[in-house]
Amino acid sequence: MQFMNPWESRWQEGRIGFHLPEVNPYLIRHYGEFLKKSPENVFVPLCGKTLDLPWLANRAKKVVGVELVSKAVEEFFTENKIFHSIQSAGKLQLFRSDSIDIFNGDFFDLTQEHTGFFEAIFDRGSIVALDSPERQKYAEHLLSFLVPGGRLLLITLEYEQDQMSGPPFSVPDKEIEMLFSQYGRLELFETTDILDIRLRNKGLDGILERVYQLEKY
């Protein structure tokens, strides 16, 4: 049997509990600061079919996502009834529309030659989707897309990793500091305790969600 990427299986089997039926509340709460400089373009790495894409597209000229699983990209355009074209872009495929482009393929194969540079990046469910060895590579690659003075809004989770296996993985505050503070001014906007019955039943006795902003030097 051919090996199926775990994310491919999740999408095929509809195990996409991470997908929100609404725009991310933290994005709504913090966009005033995050998009203060009215960015031309916003990048959404590991975007799934998030409704944050059209919401951001109403506040910037162009929004660009990258997503590994084609089913997610197809569902995004179909469910939101957005007319689009599809073209090949090296190892990736580009689904292109007026204000939202999504590259279907591996984030690590995406370069500035595909997209140019961005003034803002929104990461929700992205760094926490990657295991520890990939996160260093992710941070470095992600920041290579951001212009100096550009902003990254970043949402993380922190819990005892031996109480639950990821994804989503725990990315502790210390690790965020270690990965990102070298690139710019890192600010913690808020920390929320999100422990509920479902997470308690999974074995967790605590879980914090954090929202950071990084302004690149």
Ligand SMILES: C[S@@+](CC[C@H](N)C(=O)[O-])C[C@H]1O[C@@H](n2cnc3c(N)ncnc32)[C@H](O)[C@@H]1O
């Ligand atoms: C936890 S989901 C979050 C999706 C989205 N950000 C949201 O808030 O709904 C992570 C997504 O990243 C995609 N993904 C995982 N590894 C990837 C990679 N290397 N390149 C591009 N996408 C990837 C998965 O298919 C999945 O849709």
